[in-house]
Amino acid sequence: MNVLLLDDEPLELEQIEYLLQSKFPLWTFFKASDAVQAHSICLNQTIHLAFLDINLPGKSGLEFGEELRTINSHVEIIIVTACQDFNYAQQSIRIGVVDYLTKPIIESELFGILSKYKEIHVSQTYSSLIVSSLKVIHDRYSEKISLTDIAADVHANPTYLSRKFHEEVGISFSEYLIQYRIQTAKRLLLDNPNWTISDIAESCGFSSQNYFSTLFRKVEGISPKEFRLNE
Incomplete structure (x- = not known):
């Protein structure tokens, strides 16, 4: 919706x-x-x-x-x-x-x-294929997952899934995964003040703290630490 x-x-x-x-x-x-x-x-x-x-x-x-x-x-x-x-x-x-x-x-x-x-x-907004794909992303976002992994889970051709995902969701699979991980990271930053930035990055599926911080700043305009302090 x-x-x-x-x-x-x-x-x-x-x-x-x-x-x-x-x-x-x-x-x-x-x-x-x-x-x-x-x-x-x-x-x-x-x-x-x-x-x-x-x-x-x-x-x-x-x-x-x-x-x-x-x-x-x-x-x-x-x-x-x-x-x-x-x-x-x-x-x-x-x-x-x-x-x-x-x-x-x-x-x-x-x-x-x-x-x-x-x-x-x-499902009122998305097809059953995309609903299934989104559920897999939300269940496995903390893992090292790719579009190919999602396609295998929902029994679809990766190229077809990539096209359908962009058509229905409006952004690519990789963009959606990053956005979902960042939104989850924002909640974890506020709900777990004793967790380090590295802990947050690992819990949200980012390969490193540096990569996480770079993407977070790109999306939110501030670093994870600044976000936690400002909130």
Whole structure:
């Protein structure tokens, strides 16, 4: 399932992505800091669920929600706000918002709202071949695995699987594996403060601490150590 996260505060985006990724590892997340970026994403991706902050630079989250409805009438919208205003509630009803989250986001409230999605199968978005491949990746990400290994596990030709993976997921197998390992590493960095960076790298399937740190900085813009300290 494709999920849009729209918020102009980077830490808020990181927090909600972190929480959702831990609970729904098969979901694909698209982040935007304003309505212009969000609009561009929605023109190129079919968004199934959108978390929209109200207070944004330029167009508000509610205004973008109305715009989003014209692009995709089936999208489900959850408003994220620190404000309690009756006018906002009226606008939300008009664009068919399914629920509210108040800032700061409380994990139990977030998962309470999303409880109905636990039964939504990723097969609604991906073919059975790709669902099986993703499950193998999520089970074996800590190992030294290749596309050929995954293909053998799902009984598919590697070349065919590579093409189908890119067509359906939108990125290559290797890119997805790196992203999944990095997201897992972020959780481990925060949940296990006594683990060394080398421990994290090994647990996530990276061949060395140096390689892990290089990729982490490339994806996140900071080193694993800086990420742990900043959070």
